[in-house]
Amino acid sequence: QVQLQESGPGLAKPSQTLSLTCTVSGASISTNYYAWSWIRRPPEKGLEWMGGIAYDGSTYYSPSLKSRTSISRDMSKNQFSLQLSSLTPEETAENFCAGVDWGGAGFTPLDRLEYDYWGQGTQVTVSS
Numbered sequence: 001q002v003q004l005q006e007s008g009p010g011l012a013k014p015s016q017t018l019s020l021t022c023t024v025s026g027a028s029i030s031t032n033y034y035a036w037s038w039i040r041r042p043p044e045k046g047l048e049w050m051g052g053i054a055y056d057g058s059t060y061y062s063p064s065l066k067s068r069t070s071i072s073r074d075m076s077k078n079q080f081s082l083q084l085s086s087l088t089p090e091e092t093a094e095n096f097c098a099g100v101d102w103g104g105a106g107f108t109p110l111d112r113l114e115y116d117y118w119g120q121g122t123q124v125t126v127s128s
Helices: none
Strands: 003-007 018-025 034-041 048-054 059-061 069-074 079-084 093-101 122-126
Touching: 003 093, 018 034, 018 093, 018 122, 048 069, 048 079, 059 069
Parallel strands: none
Antiparallel strands: 003 018, 018 079, 034 048, 034 093, 048 059, 069 079, 093 122
């Protein structure tokens, strides 16, 4: 059973860099052909895909966030992480990590996938 658990700061200040980590259990993040993504949901808004990392370490980013986003992985800890710089208060959101058998989904672009595995979410409030 694949399980994901997010960790984050809870509170961040405007202009700071947000760091989130997702710890995966039940599957290796390098398992063929899985992909792992970060998705957020601002208050009273829909889900927004932020970016993802595939089994081979290749990364993919939302065009609107690409200049401020970096996703990496630590295979020794079976974790993947997101860094988002230059935060604004409008980026207050519940942040989720999610995973999917990307190959089984026909290698559909990560932003269009239906993810099979989700973490519980971690709330990040951006406020001075």
